[in-house]
Amino acid sequence: FTIIVLPGDGIGPEVTHAARQVLDAAAAQTGIEITYKERLIGGCAIDRLGTALDEATLAECQQADAVLLGAVGGPKWDDPTAPVRPEQGLLALRKGLGVFANLRPVRVYPVLVDASPLRPERLQGVDLLVVRELTGGLYFGEPKGRLRQDGREGAVDSLVYWDYEIERVVDLAFQLAAGRRGRLASVDKANVLETSRLWRQIVQQVSRRYPQVQVEHVLVDTAAMRLVTSPAAFDVIVTENMFGDILTDEAAVLAGSMGLLPSASLGGRGGGLYEPIHGSAPDIAGQGIANPLGAILSAALLLRYALKQEKAARAVEQAVERALQEGCRTRDLGGSLSTRAMTDAVLDRLS
């Protein structure tokens, strides 16, 4: 298997290094062979190549069995009006790979309940999966740009969805729900948005193919509330790109630290894109103290979805769980383990 590794900026290189070590150990155990190619993306790519993602790298990513990404961005490239920006690399990569479904599982580990801002009784049984549409909506819709009229300046972003874009991500969400607790919450703003009314209509159509899944339509404002008041009531959530961006970050904090959470972006022809949901964390970059678990758990998702090594994926997830249960904690979780020590703790328990 060939995996393109895009460490990116900030703590990206540190956490992807950790994830590679875990992948290597899992590969050795399973008897598979992995070849890695490290390439540039984000701020470091801008500095060295003048673009946040060059075409050759994108082409290699399209050919590879999977792409493992760290994080992009940092204060050095933080001007949102600059012509070239790190997150353009990430957006071009998502679009170029056609990974239309971003899966963000949020589990609350019982041993980490005290790290969460929520009261413990609200956290019991929280195990949800957000499926976020990733290649449509406001992120990519046209027209997008500046407007000028009568000496006034304006701007426009376009929220556009086509039926097939909605159908494919919704269908995947139904499949995933059918394999879990059988409940799907489709989040939209159908009382205001035309795209949401189309979204709801298609969810209704697709739902006929999955009679075993109980589907509920939830307005995005209500969903933002319920994620805090009763997160355990959610199983799978499916929503469009921008709502998904907001709700997944909100959901992520339930787990106690963003540093823990992985994601997989699936769809298109390739094996998908795997990345922790945390950012580049420039404040702690280079210090060797970042939590590697988000990246390591992303590697587990890579084993599951791209390499079809379910057993190896489970083994990694169980090793992480055991390490946490046995008290291993990086600083974001109130402990003092370094990135390397936490990675070693996982490797020790991977057998």
Next chain:
Amino acid sequence: FTIIVLPGDGIGPEVTHAARQVLDAAAAQTGIEITYKERLIGGCAIDRLGTALDEATLAECQQADAVLLGAVGGPKWDDPTAPVRPEQGLLALRKGLGVFANLRPVRVYPVLVDASPLRPERLQGVDLLVVRELTGGLYFGEPKGRLRQDGREGAVDSLVYWDYEIERVVDLAFQLAAGRRGRLASVDKANVLETSRLWRQIVQQVSRRYPQVQVEHVLVDTAAMRLVTSPAAFDVIVTENMFGDILTDEAAVLAGSMGLLPSASLGGRGGGLYEPIHGSAPDIAGQGIANPLGAILSAALLLRYALKQEKAARAVEQAVERALQEGCRTRDLGGSLSTRAMTDAVLDRLS
């Protein structure tokens, strides 16, 4: 003073009735005179007039000194694809009044800390004000509608902002921040949206007029996280319409119950629109058990902003606070008081 009362649907009539009683008591104490006119909006207007807000009512609202609204909507009119829908009345009212700034204060009463899903230590000192842009963005932008191409069905909503629309709401937010703790968080998604880049630019321009206010730009996904992890760090938050819709509902649950929270929509020429932020709560409508405090505190905002009766506004707010301190609780807060009993509790303490 003339106030148009739009009770609307569900618990709307019950809570606006409570708010009127409190307004009457405040008026008697202050020596002002208030004339009320009750009109239809939302589902009940659709049933009786065929439209969610008729032109005559809108015209009266535009003439009045203030508009007090209950809530709109309910299962009877819940089909988002119906040609006439309750929330159209609300949107037409906001647009017709030109109330571009929706103020949603979120205070956590120390006596209610146990009703919140957050841990008590996270709630200390939470006292924030969200200023949501209310007459622009995805709610109203054109084009908005269905698309058709090559046998495919699509839909579009347009996120459009003009410089003056941003400037007026941001300016108001700076004014409000200057009168509070002097901190303003402007929430956008400037790494993805062109409208957000314009938004950020204008915030920077306006900030020069308010050197005493410390301004910070926060990405909407980060803001959704921080509202849960460190809500006390916020003073005033200003943001565009859709982000504001999501973030205010999320912020509202911190207080322990949506039923508690008021809002004021200001701008344009009139005296503004005042409504609790909760919905029509069809499940408890007509039972006399709804929490009237959101509506009563909206009446306090009406006294403050529309009638310029700061003393009376404070008196109402203090009466509410005292009632809560002395243990008065409706069911949403774990108590057993009826709407009427809670209203009486406030009236008793208004002196």
